Amino acid sequence: MSVNLIGLATGIIFGALLQRCRVIRYEKQLDVLLFKDWTVLKFMLSAICVGMVGIYLLKDAGIAKLALKPAILGGVIFGGLVFGAGWALIGYCPATSMAALGEGRIDAFWGIAGMVLGAGIFAHAYPLVKKMLLSWGDLGKLTLPQVMHVNHWLVIAALLAGLWLLKRAADRSGN
């Protein structure tokens, strides 16, 4: 099977999981931002927990390589805040907008059209953006274990423990 076909199959399974967990609903996306419903956060954190263990097992076995994005502070901080602002308005993120359209949410179509336009505007603004924002605070491609100078399994263990405590607190409070 070609890489592209595997990509399609992976997307189909991922889209089905997003739909079955209802994390693609406008209500779920807004309510996590409004601290009213933790479904989206539960899905994300659970995926991260399983994923980080698996990815680092593959990396230690020499099977997989990391694909890190550089920590350019000007880009991730401003870009992150701008993305968040737009996310609250559209109520879907890039992947979930596609899934939302798949389950019949017409408003996601307008969101997707907007996102294509936004990507085009960025492509035109790129030379300027690169000079102004993407030149500030480039720390390089770093991982948390590298920043903290500790073994990656220590960071993973700490994160798993922290998230387990968070889950217990959430269960107790009835969320």
Place this chain on the structure above:
Amino acid sequence: MAEDKKAMNPYLGGALAGLLAVASVWLTGKFFGASTTFVRAAGFIEKNFYPKAVAGMEYYIKEAPVVDWQWMFVTGVLLGSLAAALLTGTFKFQAVPDKWRERFGACPVKRGLAAFCGGVIAMFGARLADGCPSGHGLSGMMQLSLSSLIALFCFFLGGIVVSRMLYGGRRLI
């Protein structure tokens, strides 16, 4: 709600998504992501109107308009959701989400405009941050990436502020 009983536990669904992400990296070396595909889509559209200019644009050279793994992945997300919705009887045409309607009314144009503008802003930000909740939030966090932790924090911070402006005490729009 009858539909709620059929929904999957988000911890289970998330764990399965995590396994899927690991399998993807194992089989193809590809990490989940979505927002780069929107750049390629914009490039495809612009190429129709002025191919020469697009061929010379730095960002379209970096993220060339071609169908790649991620393009197929994003297409798959739509198809997978469609299939799951049809199979479980949860497919529903809806132009205005319930929560939006309660707050801002049933006008589909108003909602469509907000979604469109939100989309423009969100994607500009995602490209500036070099990732979205898939690329940074899931894939980057799984790699314990510093940039992704900062980006994810900022995604939520920006989202929390604007969602409160929208759904806080006073109505702004």
